[in-house]
Amino acid sequence: MSLPTILFWILAVISILSAIGVVVAKNPVHSVLLLIVTFFTITGFYILLNAQFLAVVHIIVYAGAIMVLFLFVIMLMNLNASGEPQKNNLVKFAGVVAGGLLLIVLVAALKKADTGMLIQGSTNIGLIQNLGKVLFKDFVLPFEVSSILFLSAMIGAIVIGKKD
Amino acid sequence: MNALISTAVFGIFLMISGLFIKSKQAIRILAISGVVAAFVLNIIDFRQYGASATELFHGMLSVTNFGLLFIEIILGCVLVYFLLSGKDLANIGHYTGEYFALIFFILCGVVLAATYGNMLMLFLSIEIMSIPQYILAGSDKHNLKSHEASLKYFLMGAFSTGFLLMGIALLYGATGSFDITTMNLAGRPIDAMALAGIILIAFALAFKVSAAPFHFWTPDVYDGAPTVVTSFISTIVKVGGFVAFIRLFHIAFGSPDVDKHWLLVLSIITAATLIIGNVTAVFQQSVKRMLAYSSISQAGFMLFAVIAMNVLSWQGILLYAAAYSLATIGCFAILMKMKDYTYDGYNGLAQKQPLLALMNTIFLFSLVGIPATAGFLAKYFVLSAAVEKGGLLWLVILAVCCAAISAFYYFRLIWAMYFKAGDCQVEEHAITPAFKSVLALTALLVIILGVWPGLILAWI
Numbered sequence: 244m245s246l247p248t249i250l251f252w253i254l255a256v257i258s259i260l261s262a263i264g265v266v267v268a269k270n271p272v273h274s275v276l277l278l279i280v281t282f283f284t285i286t287g288f289y290i291l292l293n294a295q296f297l298a299v300v301h302i303i304v305y306a307g308a309i310m311v312l313f314l315f316v317i318m319l320m321n322l323n324a325s326g327e328p329q330k331n332n333l334v335k336f337a338g339v340v341a342g343g344l345l346l347i348v349l350v351a352a353l354k355k356a357d358t359g360m361l362i363q364g365s366t367n368i369g370l371i372q373n374l375g376k377v378l379f380k381d382f383v384l385p386f387e388v389s390s391i392l393f394l395s396a397m398i399g400a401i402v403i404g405k406k407d
Numbered sequence: 408m409n410a411l412i413s414t415a416v417f418g419i420f421l422m423i424s425g426l427f428i429k430s431k432q433a434i435r436i437l438a439i440s441g442v443v444a445a446f447v448l449n450i451i452d453f454r455q456y457g458a459s460a461t462e463l464f465h466g467m468l469s470v471t472n473f474g475l476l477f478i479e480i481i482l483g484c485v486l487v488y489f490l491l492s493g494k495d496l497a498n499i500g501h502y503t504g505e506y507f508a509l510i511f512f513i514l515c516g517v518v519l520a521a522t523y524g525n526m527l528m529l530f531l532s533i534e535i536m537s538i539p540q541y542i543l544a545g546s547d548k549h550n551l552k553s554h555e556a557s558l559k560y561f562l563m564g565a566f567s568t569g570f571l572l573m574g575i576a577l578l579y580g581a582t583g584s585f586d587i588t589t590m591n592l593a594g595r596p597i598d599a600m601a602l603a604g605i606i607l608i609a610f611a612l613a614f615k616v617s618a619a620p621f622h623f624w625t626p627d628v629y630d631g632a633p634t635v636v637t638s639f640i641s642t643i644v645k646v647g648g649f650v651a652f653i654r655l656f657h658i659a660f661g662s663p664d665v666d667k668h669w670l671l672v673l674s675i676i677t678a679a680t681l682i683i684g685n686v687t688a689v690f691q692q693s694v695k696r697m698l699a700y701s702s703i704s705q706a707g708f709m710l711f712a713v714i715a716m717n718v719l720s721w722q723g724i725l726l727y728a729a730a731y732s733l734a735t736i737g738c739f740a741i742l743m744k745m746k747d748y749t750y751d752g753y754n755g756l757a758q759k760q761p762l763l764a765l766m767n768t769i770f771l772f773s774l775v776g777i778p779a780t781a782g783f784l785a786k787y788f789v790l791s792a793a794v795e796k797g798g799l800l801w802l803v804i805l806a807v808c809c810a811a812i813s814a815f816y817y818f819r820l821i822w823a824m825y826f827k828a829g830d831c832q833v834e835e836h837a838i839t840p841a842f843k844s845v846l847a848l849t850a851l852l853v854i855i856l857g858v859w860p861g862l863i864l865a866w867i
Contacts, residue, residue: 244837264545301859352599384464385527390414392535398422399542402502403557407548 246289254291259282271317275310282306294369408468409448410478410518417441424505425504425790431497438507439489445514446482449475456865462524466586473721477521477650479645480725484732485514487852489640490845491740492594494837495635499546506546509539510639517647519763521654524850526575526585533571533615537564538644540640544632556631563624567614574607582807587659593771593863597665605660607668609676610714612655614649618710619679622703629699634748637695638739646709646728653713655722657753661716671713672803680707688816695748697816698738701774704730708789708806714799715792722790722864726836729856729863730781734773741767746832753820754829762843763833769818769850776810781856786810788860818851 261284264277282305289298367373378386421438428434453475460469485827489496496510497503516535523529543562545557575585581588581601584792592601614621629637656673660666684704691697712724745752757764773782790806793799825830854861 257843278840296433312475349603352603354601381465382467382527384467385525386536388415388515388528388531391418391512391515392538394538395509395535395542396420398505398509399538402505402542403545403548407501 422508522652552631571611577604720794727785
């Protein structure tokens, strides 16, 4: 087994365990901390795939900004284990059945899927230089159009958040 | 792509104008002239593009005259909306410029929905249509129901966007392409991963057009949002979602060996939408909530255009977009002038405001699908498209039965207006001669389209 494969397996095990932990943990703060661990392991995958830019952005945006916001919200709302609303068993049961069915269908579908269809091209595609070229040549329209999306989100923050 | 540029630029322009122009009236007139300008610029564009797709920006947009015609219809409906309900929109709160700017951004999203050629643009168009809606739904800050509508819509919408992205990712994994024309699922045996992707995308889009069983957000959001906003999001944005739906499923997943996998699923969704929308609408006491359920049931009819996949269905969705939007915008414009939103609030409207009652009757006739109105021809086109497709006769029969049910709750309103004695409260000062004449023109347009659909269909 080569070094990348060993690293992949280590990261895979940690990421799945921590992702399960996010859902299972009773304390919301623990959930968020486990989510940060998950994000770091995903960053590890990006580095293994030679996508440095994505890896750095992932750390800065997700593990940095978004997670801090998550923590702020949780602390502001003062959630704790006892404050969690009790769901009745019927709802829980229905949720388990529905989610389980979706899982079975997806697993059954993806088990047979041919995952060898993507042919690996140049491994330098994730480097910043190449990414920039693609972004401003082939994907220049989505790049510009997404500014409208962000602008409307900013307007929303002002319209909803500001005091009358 | 004049329409894309003009809607985006006018959106930004209106946003900034809110800073300098304090008069709500002036901003409203600016917005109306913006729509007119976009309308004219789009006509100029129309001559340059033919029936075969023109690829722009490395295949990000694929422009056809169908797409441009659809944009033209939408811009026309928005013009009617601004003329009828612009004042109410300006008066929701303090941020008049921003409200109009958000409407223009939504229009930008609709333009993208009618012309996208790439999954990435599909995602962006759906999001640009959705996010301003969440804001507009919550713009009435003194009303708790408006807050609830906004939050509910946001959470559910974000969830369904997750489904959309997951579907797109799976499709990319299966085909190695984001481009809807080069995705080419037909050539080889279909992959399980691609199937899961198609189904997830279908669910996400069904959510956006409020098809059952993904409709649970609809009544609460449409009821809670300010009425003038409901009027917009239940018409323009909904048909915008449909054009995205129909283009994706016809162009990317439309070939016979692919569509056999999803046709039954969408047929069942259509049947459920028709039944749930119509049966629940019968039990509503509030006209606003009835119109919310009616928009679900009309979505059921529009889904026929998605599953039929032939020339008739493309024509049908164009006609349906115009007929449904005009009639619903008209109904909401009259609803906004009423003080009481229940059926009883309409009692005796025919004595007090005969013109309003008559116009409302024409709009409701169109929604039911009475001959000589646009709604009849629209329903006729989508249903005959399904008959031509074959194998969907059970669904067509179900749809006709549901149309009969829908007559009950639409006619109940007409009954209240004409045959029940009562003292309905109307905001007299808001019913100006200008409002009445625009309303009459809209009703006239509904009838003209019902007699002469060539007005729209001659262009494709």
